[in-house]
Amino acid sequence: MTTILPMATNKSTPGPSDASHLNSELQLVSSLAKLQELEKKIHELRQFMPDGLLEPLVPIANPDKATLNNQVAETPQILRASLDETARARVSDVQRFQSLWRDPELKSVWESVESRIKESNGQMIQPSGKWDRDYDVLLKDLADKENSKTEERQREEEEAERAQVLSVEGGWQKVLGQFVQRGVPGVRVAEEQDGNSLAVALIRAGAVFLVRGVVPEPGAPISEWEVSSKTGNRVLTKLEIAMLDCLGSRSRKWDLAFLLDMISSYGDIKSTPCVKCNRRTDDGAQLPTLRHLRQNQQFTEGEARTYTFDALHSSCA
Structure with missing residues (x-):
């Protein structure tokens, strides 16, 4: 050649x-x-x-x-x-x-x-x-190694942040209090009687989620948060199922602040357009039920983090 x-x-x-x-x-x-x-x-x-x-x-x-x-x-x-x-x-x-x-x-x-x-x-x-050499093959190998290093660094940073959050005085109740003080429009949060669960209601979306803290063993701190729909015996709608699927696949499952902001991003789902196609519904008449964390967000050290999410149709992702 x-x-x-x-x-x-x-x-x-x-x-x-x-x-x-x-x-x-x-x-x-x-x-x-x-x-x-x-x-x-x-x-x-x-x-x-x-x-x-x-x-x-x-x-x-x-x-x-x-x-x-x-x-x-x-x-x-x-x-x-x-x-x-x-x-x-x-x-x-x-x-x-x-x-x-x-x-x-x-x-x-x-x-x-x-x-x-x-x-x-x-x-x-x-x-x-x-x-x-076949440099396209070599490039893939190098890119894979670089991605592995990046992922490892992100895991280490997240683990350090997780340890810091768990060590904060007041624990998740403090995170909850900071969220409630913000007064997010159309979102209501209440603690459940078991002491490790929350009910999060989205007034405009007509949905109520149950957020339950997972305790790996008695006396241990909550390791992550699970989300389900608090509907009683009512059958879930396709919209609720799609929102739950996205919430269940989120990263940072230990981060209550992250989860509360992600749930809140669905508050105006019936009027929020997709960031990619700028339409409220796609060709299948589906609302933008996916939530992607907005990139390059700036956080001030020592202050409570507020996360912003972009709405996407599944067909636009």
Whole structure:
């Protein structure tokens, strides 16, 4: 396989930010994987003329080469439509190639190569003519390792936060008191008689949830919070089932503040639009019952956290 050397795109010298952009091993492998993909696409583009564009004519000239996906056109109109469709598909392939070539991640690669060409007065070490590694495979391995490190770090941070919350004087009752003091419109919370459960009513949504603290052993603190619907013998509606499914799949099941804010986000569900399609109901007339924690929320150290959630249709997730 021939290794492609990029053409110089401009006469500027890459700055410090471009050099540092290529210092990360993950970034280097990602760039190499994209270069490998570019080369593969270049070989594909070489087949566009005449083979690619004239593919619908092949079974006409040689019926033995007809396939299920490329049969002899029965009429001139069908042949014309097939040629038009093939041309559009090839143009789309060229556009995807151009998009990959102009990828911002590769900009620093082109500039780095150009800088080395200038430094060597146009003399570059010639490649061997083949790739030594499949960089898309190597990139996946590195990305998986990076994700594992990130997940481990998040678990450690969450465990430390959990320990800190459990050690706060007043425990979950303090969290409950802070939530009640905020006076969230349309939300009512009351403690149950067992001392480890809460009833959370969403007035506008017409739903009441039972939040029960799980105690792993007598005398131990609550380890997590379970949510069910407090409906008595009434059959649950599809809306209630969808909300319970989302609440049950949440992260931070030990965090009562997180759960109360998540339940509260359903308070205006009948009038809240989906953040993705900006519609109240989707094509199936379903409300946005999914809740995703809004990213990049800022919390002040020492103060009670308030979580914000985005509403999504299941079809938009």
